[in-house]
Structure formats: structure tokens, C-alpha cells
Amino acid sequence: MARERVTQADEWQAWAQRYDMEGGIRTFESGLTVKVFIGALFVGLLMMPGSIYLSYVSGQSGAGAAPWVAVILFTELARRSFTTARRQELYMLLGLTGAAVGSGLQYRNFIWYAYFINTPQAASYEIADKIPDWIVPAGDSVGVLTRSLLHPDWLLPIGVYLAGKLLGTLRFVSGQYILFRLTADLERLPYPMAPISAQGATALAETTGKEETWRWRIFSIGSMAGLIWGFLYIGVPSLTGVMMSQPIQILKIPWIDFTQSIEGFAPTGVFALHTDFGQMLFGFVLPFPVVMTEFIASMATQFILNPHILYRFEILHQWKPGLDVRGVGLYNGLDFWMSGNMGKSFSFAVVGMAASVPMIFKMRRTKKTAGERGTFAPPPNRGDFPIWLMGLMWFIGMGGFVWLIHWMVPNFPLSFLLGFAFLYTPLNSYITARTFGVLGRDLFEIPYLHEITFILSRYEEIDIWFAPFPDEDYGRGTQSWRVLELTGTTFTSNLAGTLLIMPILIVSGIVVLHFIWKIAPIPSAQYPYAQMMWPINATNECLMKTSLRDGNSEMLQALRGDYVAAGFTGSIAIYGMLWVFKMPSMWFYGIIGGIGADPGSMVARLLGAIIGRFYMIKRFGMKRWYMFNPVLAAGFACGVGLIGMGTVAIALVSKAVIVKPF
Amino acid sequence: MEKIASLIIIIGTFLWLFSILALGGRWQWQMLSALVLIVGIFTAHFWEELRDTDSDEEKD
Numbered sequence: 230m231a232r233e234r235v236t237q238a239d240e241w242q243a244w245a246q247r248y249d250m251e252g253g254i255r256t257f258e259s260g261l262t263v264k265v266f267i268g269a270l271f272v273g274l275l276m277m278p279g280s281i282y283l284s285y286v287s288g289q290s291g292a293g294a295a296p297w298v299a300v301i302l303f304t305e306l307a308r309r310s311f312t313t314a315r316r317q318e319l320y321m322l323l324g325l326t327g328a329a330v331g332s333g334l335q336y337r338n339f340i341w342y343a344y345f346i347n348t349p350q351a352a353s354y355e356i357a358d359k360i361p362d363w364i365v366p367a368g369d370s371v372g373v374l375t376r377s378l379l380h381p382d383w384l385l386p387i388g389v390y391l392a393g394k395l396l397g398t399l400r401f402v403s404g405q406y407i408l409f410r411l412t413a414d415l416e417r418l419p420y421p422m423a424p425i426s427a428q429g430a431t432a433l434a435e436t437t438g439k440e441e442t443w444r445w446r447i448f449s450i451g452s453m454a455g456l457i458w459g460f461l462y463i464g465v466p467s468l469t470g471v472m473m474s475q476p477i478q479i480l481k482i483p484w485i486d487f488t489q490s491i492e493g494f495a496p497t498g499v500f501a502l503h504t505d506f507g508q509m510l511f512g513f514v515l516p517f518p519v520v521m522t523e524f525i526a527s528m529a530t531q532f533i534l535n536p537h538i539l540y541r542f543e544i545l546h547q548w549k550p551g552l553d554v555r556g557v558g559l560y561n562g563l564d565f566w567m568s569g570n571m572g573k574s575f576s577f578a579v580v581g582m583a584a585s586v587p588m589i590f591k592m593r594r595t596k597k598t599a600g601e602r603g604t605f606a607p608p609p610n611r612g613d614f615p616i617w618l619m620g621l622m623w624f625i626g627m628g629g630f631v632w633l634i635h636w637m638v639p640n641f642p643l644s645f646l647l648g649f650a651f652l653y654t655p656l657n658s659y660i661t662a663r664t665f666g667v668l669g670r671d672l673f674e675i676p677y678l679h680e681i682t683f684i685l686s687r688y689e690e691i692d693i694w695f696a697p698f699p700d701e702d703y704g705r706g707t708q709s710w711r712v713l714e715l716t717g718t719t720f721t722s723n724l725a726g727t728l729l730i731m732p733i734l735i736v737s738g739i740v741v742l743h744f745i746w747k748i749a750p751i752p753s754a755q756y757p758y759a760q761m762m763w764p765i766n767a768t769n770e771c772l773m774k775t776s777l778r779d780g781n782s783e784m785l786q787a788l789r790g791d792y793v794a795a796g797f798t799g800s801i802a803i804y805g806m807l808w809v810f811k812m813p814s815m816w817f818y819g820i821i822g823g824i825g826a827d828p829g830s831m832v833a834r835l836l837g838a839i840i841g842r843f844y845m846i847k848r849f850g851m852k853r854w855y856m857f858n859p860v861l862a863a864g865f866a867c868g869v870g871l872i873g874m875g876t877v878a879i880a881l882v883s884k885a886v887i888v889k890p891f
Numbered sequence: 892m893e894k895i896a897s898l899i900i901i902i903g904t905f906l907w908l909f910s911i912l913a914l915g916g917r918w919q920w921q922m923l924s925a926l927v928l929i930v931g932i933f934t935a936h937f938w939e940e941l942r943d944t945d946s947d948e949e950k951d
Contacts, residue, residue: 234893236939583932587940794921798907801928805900808935 232811240814257610259722260321265303266726269322270733272299273329278741279874281333285756286467288483297867299326301448317718325726332734333741335394336378339365339386340742340751343373345767354771359691363389363637376750378743391735392633393697398731399626402724403619404654404703408662409710410616414607418666420711447857448864451510455868458507460876463869467876470755471883480504482757484829488554491532497540497561498531501554502829507869510862512837513845519819520838524831526823534824539565544792554827555765563787566825571788572796573821580804580817612719627651630699637696641688649682650699661704683777694774800824892938899931 276298300319307314342365351357357368363385366372372382412418461479470476484501491498512520539545547560607613631646679698713723745751752759804817823831846854903924910920 234939579929580932583929583936586933587936590937590941790918791916791921794918794925795911795916798921798925798928801925801932802900802904802907805928805932805935806904808932809897809900 234811235813257608257612257717257719258315258317259612260315260317260319260716260718261722261726262318265318265322266325266729268299268303269325269329269726270730272302273326273332273734274737274741276330276870276874277333277737278745279870280330281337281742281745282880283463283873284334284337285751285759286463286482288758288762296323296326296330297863298871299323301867316716317722320713320716320718321723321726324723325730328727328730329734332738333745336387336390336738336742339378339383340746341763343376344751344763345770346373348764348767350764350767350771354775356691356771356774361637361692361695362386364695376746378739378746387739389633389637393630394735396626396629396633398728399622400630400701401703401706402727403622403626404658404701405706405710406614406619406720407616407623408658408703409707410607410613411659412662412666412707413711413714418663420666420708443857444860447860448867451861451864451866452868452871455507455865455870456872457868458865459869459872462505462507463873464876466757467873467880471880475754476757478757480506483761484554486554487829488557489551492550492552495532495536496550497535497545497548497557499554499557499561499827500531500829501827502832506833506836507865508833509837509840510865512834512839513841514858514862515834515838516815517838517842518813518815519822520831520834522816522819523823523826524828524835526820527826527828527831530824530826531828535561554829558827559765559768565792567787568789568792569796570825572793572798573800573824575793575797576800576804576821579801584814608714610719611714612721612723614720627654627699630697634696634699638688638690638693640690641693641696642686645682645686646699654699654701654703658701658703661702662707663704665704665708680776689777691774892934892942896931896935896938899934900928903928903931 299322303319303322304314342360345351346357346360346365346368348357351360365386366382370380370382372378372380377383378387413420462482466476466478466482481504483505484503487500487502488498491500535545540548545561545564547564548557552560627650631643631650634646635641635643678700679694682698683693710720713720749755752763754760800821803820804814807814807817841854841858845857848854849857903926906927907921907924910916910924914920
């Protein structure tokens, strides 16, 4: 029997509807109250140190859990006080707590560059002495050597960062809002993925009512699972790290490397089993076809394509026996995959265009008959802003940003900066806003844009690699405005909350990161993830930043036109053949995501997807399982986060006591 | 139109395989096949999206 053809838009919408269990509401209330503000600040600042510490220990900040903890505390307090919490308040609490917890990580580049400037890699690539002083003080400065962010040496880097942040707030708020008005109000795009974000707040708002719902039970199950897993994976290494020089890891963080075990029959193949089995929860949530095809494609790459085709034909020629996953990955990348992946990324842009341009045509044609779109009038009481004011804010923010970059790199051609700021950024943002509005995800990305720009500009100084660049994307953020609309939260209250909490977080983030850095060097044995990854990241950063030097760098040599073309054409050929044989377009995203990747990094996700697809759906039914999914994942993240915060608190106190001289 | 789009895509894919196996994988030939494939994929999506609109308008 012939397979029926389903359009890509219908396919994606059908998936989005599986998660969308509730319609949006259209009565708007402020979510910002004094108790919300203080609650967010209290929980956020309490968890921020743990979040920073976790990111250096396990590579994941656990910041996702903190907002949920705040919301649970809030709802429990509401229940004990015989009052109710509103959906708007809880959504606002989620946002503000998330901002508070993440505020420490915004300065992580300072710690990274303080490490990078003194690495042997930076010295051997001759860039250590060329890193600008607006990024990090000199490698032998007191501020770096004594690991103190509060030293006057850091005044310039922190000042430049804060100026950029202020201008960035102006640009992003106004840019996102204007695009939201264009796509959601004027064009009435559906934003299919926005209801998922709105569901979490709803789940917990319901618990403050008279009857407990299934959501609370599912959230608790997820939390308990997260607590157990978090204790084994993060708690044990953190706590033993306090007492021993080498922490005990029940499961090796971040992976168990089997690359040398497979090199006999699959030379140039990699397989490093990632031990963060919390990823199983993502496997529950992600579409099964994507997870499955991604894994199959990665297996085919590492066990067939790499060893039996690319290695046999000496395309992968630098490999030698005995290398671990990082070494094989580095050489494979230089030999082929850096170019191949670049081609693959371009194929996403072409495929996205091919899918969305006809959609625009279709919408224009249906608009004439339906007549539902084409009005800019916002719903009443939503808390909208004048468009002209937002436009002015964006111009001031972008103008100031361009001036700041020009001050940082005065010899870089200003025309490139202006072109990116006022032509590329609006266009790129609008395209992304549209794809989010229709498909709920970003499809457009031009890879290696900075590198291409630097080549075209003929600018050879290294400082441009450290400067920010005005190639921005506000399209992704338009979805959060849609979530505000769905939860009935007024825009003005959200903006007021963000602006009120920002100055507090700017100061507290620096102080907390200073303290964490002060008690132990980063990286060191106490921070296994940073110790494992930062040296290889330093090498990669050196390769990247010297890629255009003298036109003869390792990276530039690694970028080969025929390999880029192979990655690009091969990818769109796969897409085309999937279309010809009427296969789901989701397979394309899975296959292309999996090609060249390490299958070991996908095992946990695959397990989750298989359990979800073949057990959970049968047990609970498709509809109920997709209702449970996001709540279960939120509960799990909350459980892991709680354990992380607890153990980190113990570790921090212990280390603080140990380093005291008296 | 569906068959034309399929035919263009199949031609593009075979051209690409031929450029890899017989023409040494030179980027110029690969990009030519990519161009053919892109034409095929755009044709496919235009047909896919606009066929329902056309039939709706005819009904009106």
C-alpha cells in the first residue's frame, strides 16, 4: 500500500499538539508581587553558588531545578496559609528565579580566560600576550594570580561587560517585542511549542487549589528519582571530594571511554559512554524518531563510515592506535568532520528555507480568503508598549553596541559592524521568529559566520576574536512573549520584574563567583569536569583563534571545499530521498544530527526513548504520557538540583573552613 | 508535479554519487548536484504547500 504524504508543517504541528493539552487564556494579570520578588531573590541567591559549582564539577549547572524549587516552596507556603497562588505569579517566579540562579554563570568567561591566558597552549600558539585587557587582566597580574575578581585589575573587563549587558537588555527586549508583535499579532503565527512552557506553572498552581491533581504526584515521582540519581552521580563525588584528594566516582564523570577497545575493528571510530543517565528524561520527552535515527546514524558513522570508508581511503589520515576519545575526535575533526559538519549545517539552512518559503506563500494566499490576520491591535490589558518607543530603544542599544565594539577593535572595518548590526541581525531575527512561530524551533544558522567575515575583512589582529559581534538573533525570544500571553501575565509586570532584579544579580553574581574561585583553583581535582574538558577546550580555542593567521593555520587547512561540499550535498540528498520515499522529515534532523557524532553520548537518551515508546505509552496511553512527560522531567531536574545544592553547600562550607589560616 | 520533483531529486542524488565515485569528489561537481537537489526540494515543498490552497480556491 502506498504511503500517504504528510507535509512537513503538518508533521511538526501534529507533534506539537501532542504536548499542547490546554488552550491559552486571554485575561491578563500582573505576576509581579512583593512576595514573588522576594521569593525569587531568596531561592535564586541561595542556589546560585551551587549552580556555579555544579557546572565545574559535572558540566551541568542544575540551574533548571532552582526555579521549580522556588515554585514548590511558594505553592507549599500558599497552601499552608490557606491561600492560592496564581498561574501568573508562578510563571513570573519561574522566570525571576531562573535569572537569579543563572546570574553567577554570566561571569564564567572571566574564570575561563584567567585560566586560558596562562595555559601552555595559549603560550605555544603565541596568543597569551595578545589577549586584550578588556577581556582579562595580564596573566601575571595580581587579580589573576590571587584568584580575586574583586581586585582592581578586573575593573576594565567587568566594566566593559556591564556596559554590554545594559545595551544588550535594551536591544533584546525591544527587538523581541517588535518581532513578537509582527509575527504573533499581525501574522497570527501559532507558536506551537509555547504551551509546553506554560504547562509547568499551571501544574503547580493547581496544587494550591482545593483538590490535588495528578501533576503533583508525577512531579513528586520525578523528584524522588532525581534525588536518588543525583546522590549517586553528583553527591558521592562531591562529598568524598571534601575528605579525600581523589573523589570517589561511582560512575566515572563525564564518560567511560571505550574508544581504545573498538580500535581493533573500528579504527578512527569513537565510543565514550556518557554516564549522565539523567539524559533518559530527555529521551522520554524528545520525539522517538529523532532519537532513534540519531543513534543509528551515529553508530553507522563510527563503525562503518569512519573506519571502513574514510579511513580506508586515507581521508582520516592522522589517526594512530592508542588515542582516547578526545584525541580521535580532534584528529577526525581536523581531517574531515570539521568541514563535513560545516556542510551539514548549511544544509539545515537550505532545508529550512525550502520548508518555510512555500509556507509564507501559502499564508499570504489563505490570508485573502480567511481575513483573520493583518491587524496590529493587541488584546486589551496585555500591557503592551508603543512600537516607536521599542524601535527607538533598539536603535540606541544597537548604536551603542556598535560604538563599544569599535572602541574595542578600532582597526576593524566599521562597515562590517554596521552591516551586521542593521541588516543581518534584523533579517536573521525575523526568519528565526517565523520558524519559531510555525515550527517551534530554529532552522536557520550560518556556520562559521565570524570566520568568513574576518577573512573578507582582511583583518589579521587576534583581538577581534575576543570582541562581541553584532550578529544577533531575537527570533528565539519571541516565544517567551507568547508564553507570557498564554499564561495571562502582563508584559509590563514581566519587564518590571526583570529590570528590578537585574542590579541585585549583577553585584551578587560577581561576589559569589569570586568566593568560589578563591577557595580552589579552577580547573583542579575538585572540579573533575573542568579538569577533563578545559585543556582540550583551550587547544580548540587556540586552533580557532589562530585559524586565519598567515592564511596557513591548522584549522584553515582543515577546512576543505570538497569536504564541505560532501557534507552539504550528502545531507540535502538524504533529505531529498526521504521526501521521495515519503518518510517523516523528522528522520532528516535525527540522521544529520547523528552523522559524525559519538553514539556513546546518546545511549541514555535512547534508553529513555525506548522505555517511553514501548512501555510508558502502552501503560498510560499516548495522551496521558505526553501530559506526564514535561512534569516528570521538571520533577527529576528538581530532585537532581536539590541534591546538587545540598552536597555543594556542605563542600563549600568545608573548603571555606579548610583554607582559613586561623 | 510530485513526480517531477521526485525525478529531479533522484537525478541530483545520482549526480552527486557519480561526482564522488567517478569525478574524484571535486567540489564543483558536488555543488552542481547540490543545485539540482535544491531545485528538486523547493519544487517538492512548493507543490506540497500550495496544492491544498489551489484545491480550496477551486472549491470556492
